[in-house]
Amino acid sequence: MSTPERDAFAALATVVDPELDEPITDLGFVRSLDVDGGRVEVHLRLPTSFCAPNFAYLMASDAKDALTALPWTGEVVVELDDHHDSDLINRGLAADAGYRGTFVHEARDSLDELRVTFKRKAHTAAVERVLTRLLRADRGLAETDLHLVTLGDLPADDATTALLRRRAAIGLGTDPALPVLVDADGTPCPPDEVPLRLRLARSTRISIEGNAHFCRGLLATRYDLEENAS
Structure with a gap:
């Protein structure tokens, strides 16, 4: 039943941490959500007080946009807690000043x-994920043949769905x-470059997943300690 x-909360689930490529709801970045009629107030939190301000602003701004787009919302308040730039970011969000209007000369x-850069990284990681699954499922498939794999060759699973979304x-x-193995511009990978391209893509995927795991640990440690102390 919809409420x-x-x-x-579903709107917030569409907001993705650009570096970790996961929804802020899954990462635990939504500290609180209060709905009172058409007024919505959300507080966000991050693993450390010194997370990159541009990432922090992007997620907070996207959260406000996602909630404002709901047909029943009248007033939307999104605030970032416990960040070294919280006051600056929250003032900018309240005034709808935009990123450049909020950070002025610091917004180079x-x-x-930024969005494009991390969307391309997410696509690279998704390509590696589906192709590695394919190699493990079909032992007769050689790595050097991956340039021949098309989207239609992929199984109908979560990894394929994620790849299509990122494409x-x-x-x-x-x-x-x-073809599956393409760069961010859609250019197919030459056959002789497949092994190298796959290794580079694997590094990207491992980096994203490792950062997500690390951030979850930092977030849990930061707020568990604070909550226990209170």
Whole structure:
């Protein structure tokens, strides 16, 4: 049964940490969610007080946008707690100042550029994940033959669904006849580069998953200690 609280939480679940490629709800970054009629107030928390301000702002801003897009919301308040730039970020969010308006001279790069960079990394990791599963499932498939694998050759599982979603996010097609092993521009990998490309992609995937695991540990330690102390 749909309720305002569930709808709001589902909206927050669409917000992804750009570096970790996971929803902020799964990562435990949503500290509290309060719904009172058309007013929604959310408090976010991060693993450390010194997480990159641009990442912090991006997630907080995306959370506000996701909640504001709900048809029944009137006032949306999103605040970031316990960060060294909390006051600055929260003032910028309240004023709808945008990233550059919030950080002014410190905002050298646009958030759009940041989004693109991490969406491409997420796509790379997703490619490696589906191809590695394919190799493990079919021992007769050689690594050097992976350039021949198309989207239609992939099983209908969670990894394939995630890959299709990440392809769409960077503007790539999802036709079953398209090759899986492509770069962010959709250019197929040459056969002789497959082993190297796969190793690089594996490094990207391991880095993303390792960072997510590390951040979960930091978050649990930070807030468990604080809660126990109180």
